[in-house]
Amino acid sequence: MKIGTLRTIKAFRDWFIIKARNEGSEISVEETHQLLQDKEPVVLLDIREKEEIVLGYIKGAVFLPQGLLHDEVEEVLPDKDVPVVVYCAAGIRSLAAAKLMREKGYAHVFSMAKGIDGWQKAGYEVTSDSELTPDQLNRYSRHLMLREVGMEGQLRLLKAKVLLVGAGGLGCPAGLYLAAAGVGTIGIIDSDRVDLTNLQRQILHGLADVGRPKTESAKEAIHRINPDVKVVTYQERLTSQNVVEIFKEYDVVVDGSDNFPTKYLVNDASFFTGKPYVYGGVFQFEGQASVFFPKEGGPCMRCLFPEPPPPGLVPS
Amino acid sequence: MEVHVRIPTPLKKLAGERDLIHAQGETVGEVLGWLTETYPGLKERLRDEQGEVRRFITIYVNDEDIRFIQNLETPLKDGDRISIIPAIAGGSRLGEHLGKLRK
Numbered sequence: 378m379k380i381g382t383l384r385t386i387k388a389f390r391d392w393f394i395i396k397a398r399n400e401g402s403e404i405s406v407e408e409t410h411q412l413l414q415d416k417e418p419v420v421l422l423d424i425r426e427k428e429e430i431v432l433g434y435i436k437g438a439v440f441l442p443q444g445l446l447h448d449e450v451e452e453v454l455p456d457k458d459v460p461v462v463v464y465c466a467a468g469i470r471s472l473a474a475a476k477l478m479r480e481k482g483y484a485h486v487f488s489m490a491k492g493i494d495g496w497q498k499a500g501y502e503v504t505s506d507s508e509l510t511p512d513q514l515n516r517y518s519r520h521l522m523l524r525e526v527g528m529e530g531q532l533r534l535l536k537a538k539v540l541l542v543g544a545g546g547l548g549c550p551a552g553l554y555l556a557a558a559g560v561g562t563i564g565i566i567d568s569d570r571v572d573l574t575n576l577q578r579q580i581l582h583g584l585a586d587v588g589r590p591k592t593e594s595a596k597e598a599i600h601r602i603n604p605d606v607k608v609v610t611y612q613e614r615l616t617s618q619n620v621v622e623i624f625k626e627y628d629v630v631v632d633g634s635d636n637f638p639t640k641y642l643v644n645d646a647s648f649f650t651g652k653p654y655v656y657g658g659v660f661q662f663e664g665q666a667s668v669f670f671p672k673e674g675g676p677c678m679r680c681l682f683p684e685p686p687p688p689g690l691v692p693s
Numbered sequence: 694m695e696v697h698v699r700i701p702t703p704l705k706k707l708a709g710e711r712d713l714i715h716a717q718g719e720t721v722g723e724v725l726g727w728l729t730e731t732y733p734g735l736k737e738r739l740r741d742e743q744g745e746v747r748r749f750i751t752i753y754v755n756d757e758d759i760r761f762i763q764n765l766e767t768p769l770k771d772g773d774r775i776s777i778i779p780a781i782a783g784g785s786r787l788g789e790h791l792g793k794l795r796k
Contacts, residue, residue, distance in 0.1 A: 637782050658781035663702035665781050682780040686749040 402475050404487035406496045409462050413437060419460045420524065424474045425493075427514035429466060430521075433505035434528060435496060440521035443470055446477060453522045457483045464489040464496070508532060513605070517559055531559060535605070538562040540627040542615055542643055544595040545569070547633030547657045549581040555631075556599040556606045563599060564627055566611035567591045615639055620646040631655040637685035644669065644678040654678070694719055696769050698728060699776045707734035716775075721754060722765030724775060739777070749780040 412419050413435075423430065423438040424446060434440075441453050443465070454461065461483060463471040471488040478486045489496070497503050509517075509531070520526040526534075537560050541548045544567040555563055571579075571586040571594055579591075586594035592610035599608050611623060615634070620642055624630060630652050632643045640656070647654035653670040656678060671677045698714045705712055709732065716731075718724035725746075729736040741747050752759045753776040759767050769775075 635782055637780065640780075640782055660781045661702050663781070665778075681751055682749045684748040686747070686780060 402472070402479070402486065402488055403468075403490045404462055405490055406499045406501065409464075409487075409489050409496075410499070410501050412460075412462070417460070419462055420454060422454075422461055422463045422474075423465075423493075424463055424470060425465050427511055427518065430528075431505075431509060431511055431514060433493065433497070433503040435464065435493060436502065436504045436529070437527070438464075439524050439527055440518070442518075443474055445522075446474055449522070450478060451481065454483070454524075457481075458485070460485040460487075462487050462489050464492050466492045467494050468492040504528075508535070513559075516603075520558070534559045535561040537629070538564070538627045539629045539631060540564040540566065540624065541631050541633060542639065543567050543633035543635060544579070544581060544591040545575070545633055545635060546578045546659065548631070549579045549595070549633075551631050551633060551655075551657075552581055552595060552599060553602065556603045559603065559605065561605070562607045562609065562627075564609040564611065564623070565592050565595050566613065566615055566623065567595070568612060568614045615642060617642060621650060624650045624652055627652065629653050629655060631657075633657060640678070641685050648677050694769055694771055696724055696771075696773045696775055698724065699774065701777055701779050701781075703779055703781065704735060704738055704777065707738065708732045718769065720765065720769060721752060721759050721767045721775065724769065725752075725765070738779075751778045752776070753778065 409421070413421065421435060421438045423434055423440045424443040426442055430440060439453065441449060461478065463474045463478070463486065465471040465474070468488060468490045469492075471492065475486045475488040491498075493503065509528070514521070517531050520531050520534075521528055523530075539555055539560050539562070541552050541555075541563060544552065544565050548565070548567070552563060552565065567590075569591050571582045571589055571591055573587050575582055576584065576587075581595040581598040582591065583594070583598075590612050592612045596608040596610055599606055609626075611619075613619065615623070624646050630643060630647050632640060632654060634640055634643065640658070644654060644656075647669065648671055651672040653668055653673075654677070656665070656667045656669055658665045667681075669675060669677045695715055695717060698716045700708045700712050700714060702712070708714060708728075714728065716724045717727050725739060729739065739747060739750060746752060746765070754762065754767055754769065755774050759765070
C-alpha cells in the first residue's frame, strides 16, 4: 500500500513535470541570466526555505517561501502582467509554483529549469552572505518578500546609521520603526529626562522610566524589540560645537526636535555635512514632514522657511 | 472672486477657530488684506513691519509657492486654494507646554 502510494506520487510528479514543460513554462538558466544582464523588467522569485537561502541566492531575487505562495503572492506581486522567473534548488518546486501563479492569473511566469544548482554549475554568480543568520531571515522575511527591499535592501538597512535628534513625540515612533526594520546603528541625542506627561505619546518610554534620561530608556526599549541594533546615546544638547562631529558618523539625520533653534541647526549642519535631513514638525493635529537633501539637488529647509520665527509668534 | 484659504492650526485661534475660510480678492495680496481686516489678530503673524510675508511662512496658491509666481501680485481664479504654511517645531514638549498653560 505504502509503495503504491509512493508510485502514484512519483507518477503524478512525472506527469506534472512533462505537462508543464510541454506548456512551455520553463526557461533555462542561460536565458534567465541574459534577461537579468539586459536589465529586462523581470521579477526573479526565490521560493526556497530560509535555511536554503542562507547558503546562497541569486542577486536581485525576491523571496517568498513556497508555503506562503498561495496566500501571499498577490500581495507581494500585485502586477500580474510583469514577467516572473521562479526558481528553487533544482527546478521542480518552481514548476509547481509557476503553475499555481498561472492559475492565479499571472500572464508570464516561468520556472527556471535546473534551479540555482544549474545556475551555479553554469558558472553564474551566487551571492552567499553569512551576514544574515536564519533568525534574521525569519525576522526580516516580510521585507525580503518585497521587491523594493529584498536581500540587498535588508543588508543596506543593517549597515545603515541613522541619527535621531530627540527621543520625544516624533523620535520615539521613528526609533521604533527603524529598529524593527533592522537599521543597524541608531544614534540618539537628547538631554531630557522622562516626565509623566511624555508617556501619552513618547512610546519608547514607560512608567518605570520617569526621571531617567530619555536616551537610556530609549536604548532599552529598542533592544527589547531588536537586539541586533547598535544604539549610540548622547545625553547632551545638540550645539554648534558638537553637531558636525556627531553628524559625520551617520548616513541620515532624523529630526524630532521640539524647537526652532535646533531645527535650523540640524538643517544647516546637514547641509554642510551633505547628509539627508528628515524633517518633521507637529502642532496638535497638524503635522509637517519632508526630506531635505540639497547634495542631491533638492532644497534645504531655509528655502522653505528662510528664518525661524521669533519666540512668541508661532507656538511650538 | 472667491477663494478658499486654509488656516494652519497654530493660527486657528486668531481666525475664529476656523481652518478653512472663503475669502475675497483678485490677488494673493488682496486676499491677505481681506483676511487681516476680517481677523485683525492675523496681521502681526502673517506680515512684517514692511508688509512683507514673514520669512517663516510660505504661501501656496494651489500647489505653487507664490515666491515662484508673482508673490503678493499673483492673480487668482475663482475657487483657487490658498494654503498658509508656517514653520512648525513641536514633536516633544507640546504636552508640557499645554500642561503649564493649564496650571
